[in-house]
Structures are given as C-alpha cells and as structure tokens.
Amino acid sequence: MNFCRETTKMAVPPGNRRVLVPRRAWMVRRQGPTPEDARKDGHIVRARCAPLSPASGFPVSWSQQVIHEISGLEILPEVSLGSEIPSPARIFPMPNLTPAEYFAPFSQIIPNFAAFCSKLSASLPVHLRMNTLKAPVRETRLRLERQGIALVKEDPLKLVYRAKNLSHPGHLLEFSLGHLHSQALSSVLAAIVLEPQPGDAVLDLCASPGSKTSLMAQLMQNKGIIVANDRNPDRLIPLRANLKRLGVTNTVITRYPGQHFPKRFLFDRVLVDVPCSAEGTLRAGPSGTLRQSTWASQKLTRLQRDLLLMAFDLLKVGGTLVYSTCTYSPDENESPLDFLLESRPAEIQPIAMDLPHSPGLQQWNETSYDPSIKYCWRIYPHQIDTVGFFMARVVKGS
Numbered sequence: 006m007n008f009c010r011e012t013t014k015m016a017v018p019p020g021n022r023r024v025l026v027p028r029r030a031w032m033v034r035r036q037g038p039t040p041e042d043a044r045k046d047g048h049i050v051r052a053r054c055a056p057l058s059p060a061s062g063f064p065v066s067w068s069q070q071v072i073h074e075i076s077g078l079e080i081l082p083e084v085s086l087g088s089e090i091p092s093p094a095r096i097f098p099m100p101n102l103t104p105a106e107y108f109a110p111f112s113q114i115i116p117n118f119a120a121f122c123s124k125l126s127a128s129l130p131v132h133l134r135m136n137t138l139k140a141p142v143r144e145t146r147l148r149l150e151r152q153g154i155a156l157v158k159e160d161p162l163k164l165v166y167r168a169k170n171l172s173h174p175g176h177l178l179e180f181s182l183g184h185l186h187s188q189a190l191s192s193v194l195a196a197i198v199l200e201p202q203p204g205d206a207v208l209d210l211c212a213s214p215g216s217k218t219s220l221m222a223q224l225m226q227n228k229g230i231i232v233a234n235d236r237n238p239d240r241l242i243p244l245r246a247n248l249k250r251l252g253v254t255n256t257v258i259t260r261y262p263g264q265h266f267p268k269r270f271l272f273d274r275v276l277v278d279v280p281c282s283a284e285g286t287l288r289a290g291p292s293g294t295l296r297q298s299t300w301a302s303q304k305l306t307r308l309q310r311d312l313l314l315m316a317f318d319l320l321k322v323g324g325t326l327v328y329s330t331c332t333y334s335p336d337e338n339e340s341p342l343d344f345l346l347e348s349r350p351a352e353i354q355p356i357a358m359d360l361p362h363s364p365g366l367q368q369w370n371e372t373s374y375d376p377s378i379k380y381c382w383r384i385y386p387h388q389i390d391t392v393g394f395f396m397a398r399v400v401k402g403s
Contacts, residue, residue: 191394285393
C-alpha cells in the first residue's frame with residue numbers, strides 16, 4: 006500500500022499491519038471472504054492492505070477493492086479491474102511555488118537573489134568526469150567529439166567537461182566501458198578538496214552511489230585504501246556497480262549506520278557527504294515552479310551532526326575531513342560545523358581553489374557562528390552552473 010502523499014513514501018505488505026498515517030490519507034483494502042474493517046484510533050489504522058504501483062495514477066491490478074478515507078471511513082464505489090485511482094496530486098494538491106516563493110526564507114543570505122531564482126528556470130547541465138583509471142582524458146574526449154558531442158572544459162578542473170548537446174550520458178558506450186562518469190561539478194569539488202593521496206587510508210562515510218568514492222580512487226591511482234560505507238543495503242547495489250564499472254580496485258565496502266561506525270581504525274582523510282534536504286538539486290524547469298515539500302528537519306540535522314562528529318572521531322591527529330551537503334539551509338550546513346568546533350579540537354581551513362563561491366555565514370536568525378566558518382564554501386547555481394552545494398575542509402588538532 007502506498008499512501009497518496011508524496012512526502013510520505015512507504016510501502017505496506019499484504020496482511021495486518023499497524024501504520025501511522027496522516028489523518029486524511031487514502032488507502033486501498035483488498036476485499037476478501039472475511040474482510041477486516043479499517044479501524045481508526047487517533048492516527049493509527051489497522052487494515053488488511055494490498056500493494057499498489059508507486060507510479061502516478063496507481064493502476065489497479067485486482068478486481069474487487071474498496072477505497073477508504075481514513076478521516077471518515079467513507080466507502081467509495083468499488084474499483085473494477087483496469088480503472089485508476091486518483092493521483093496523489095489530485096487527492097492532496099501540494100502547492101507549487103515559484104523559486105522566489107520557495108526560497109524566500111533564504112533571500113537575505115543568497116547573494117543576488119533575483120539572479121539565483123532566474124537560474125533555477127534552466128535545466129541542470131550535463132558534466133562528464135573523465136576516468137583515467139580506464140582511459141586517458143584525450144582519448145575519451147576525442148571519441149566523444151567524433152560522435153558530435155560538444156565538450157567544454159571546466160577550468161581549473163582538468164578531468165571535468167560540460168557536454169552541451171548530450172542529455173543521456175548513460176547511453177554512451179564510453180559510459181558502459183567506464184571511460185567517463187556523469188557527475189555534478191559541485192560533487193567533483195568535494196573529493197578534490199579532500200586531496201586524497203596515493204597510499205592514504207580514506208573513509209567515505211556516506212558513499213553511495215560512489216561518484217566521489219571513485220574519483221578519490223582515481224586521484225589515489227588505486228593505491229592505498231578507501232572504505233566506502235553506506236547503511237542502506239539497496240544503496241550498496243549502485244555503489245558496487247559504479248566502482249566495478251569505473252575500475253576501482255582499492256576500495257572495500259561496509260554497511261554500518263554512519264553515526265555508529267566502529268572506531269577500530271583511524272583514517273588519514275574522511276569524506277562525509279551527509280543526507281540532506283537536497284534543496285540544491287531543485288530546478289523549476291518549463292513549469293517555472295517547484296513543488297513544496299515538508300522535511301523532518303530536526304531529526305535530519307541531528308543525524309547530520311552525529312555523522313560529522315563520528316567522521317571527526319575517526320580521523321588521525323592532523324588528518325583532513327570534508328563535510329558537504331547539497332542544500333542551502335544553515336541549520337544543515339553551518340550549524341553542525343559550529344557544534345563540531347565547540348565540542349572537538351577542530352580547525353576549519355580555507356579552500357585553496359579559484360572558483361566563484363560565497364563564504365560561510367557568520368549568523369543565521371539569532372544564532373552567531375564561529376568566525377572560522379567563513380572559510381566554508383557556499384556554491385549557488387548562478388555562481389557555478391551546477392547543483393547548489395556547501396562544503397568545509399576541517400583538520401583535526403591534537
């Protein structure tokens with residue numbers, strides 16, 4: 006069963022199950038010889054459920070079903086085989102907002118806010134990272150140009166090109182061969198700023214799908230060791246596939262909750278690209294609007310803080326850590342770092358790279374941050390045409 010609210014994505018297998026649902030959620034119950042009526046108890050509902058397709062429209066794949074509205078247990082007419090259940094957008098219309106409306110809370114911290122909102126109407130560019138573990142950059146570039154693909158080098162990054170007339174890089178033979186990888190420009194920066202060296206011991210605490218992991222292996226020339234960790238077994242599938250396709254041989258994969266990673270071994274460098282609200286990935290597209298979403302930010306920021314603390318504790322003295330997100334919220338960016346500086350012997354270092362960016366914030370609402378947070382980078386799409394990004398380079402003191 007799928008509840009028809011896009012911010013609540015959960016599947017309930019057939020059978021009896023107690024489920025926490027919104028008060029006005031929809032559910033589908035299979036009729037049987039002894040149907041069990043849905044019971045409302047506050048927000049808790051017990052029902053015999055049947056699975057639905059997650060696609061919009063939810064085509065019905067069985068003949069005898071009844072739709073119940075939880076708030077009133079109103080029974081609608083039976084749905085016959087082949088008919089459709091109304092889409093989530095029609096049942097729960099979530100407001101579409103313009104970029105200016107959506108990001109209004111950040112209008113005072115985003116420089117040139119009008120240009121930022123205007124840039125979100127354009128689609129994200131396709132960036133290709135050349136994989137020197139499989140083929141020289143020149144060879145891969147020439148192969149693509151012979152196919153009519155226009156490439157523009159993204160200086161000062163030697164490995165990254167923008168493909169102007171390419172929409173599906175995964176269809177290329179060179180992609181399947183591992184000669185290149187489609188990766189956002191800002192994602193490339195996080196691995197480069199960490200500066201992993203051949204022979205280092207490196208931890209990627211939230212590694213899937215492996216774009217940054219594979220780039221670090223490339224920078225290390227497949228020497229040393231990388232531990233690529235992710236807690237979700239489903240996310241390990243693309244991680245393994247990408248590392249194999251890209252010819253990575255110095256990496257082992259682990260599956261731990263990042264905030265509980267074992268402290269049996271300390272690393273020279275740690276990358277922690279934490280789960281985030283991903284506001285930096287949003288683009289309005291042809292519609293010119295963004296779908297409003299809700300996120301359990303308090304729980305999320307607590308997780309980000311815990312991941313950052315664990316990543317720092319896994320560093321050797323003098324080791325380097327990069328903390329990154331693809332969002333704009335100071336609660337997910339500067340706040341966890343400020344907490345780290347208060348509780349650990351950490352030092353935020355300037356990032357030695359010549360690219361457009363904004364410094365980390367010194368204040369957000371009523372909260373003031375450590376002065377060294379100005380060395381963090383905030384990257385906005387109208388500064389660099391890529392995913393919005395935040396990153397900080399941290400060194401562990403004695």
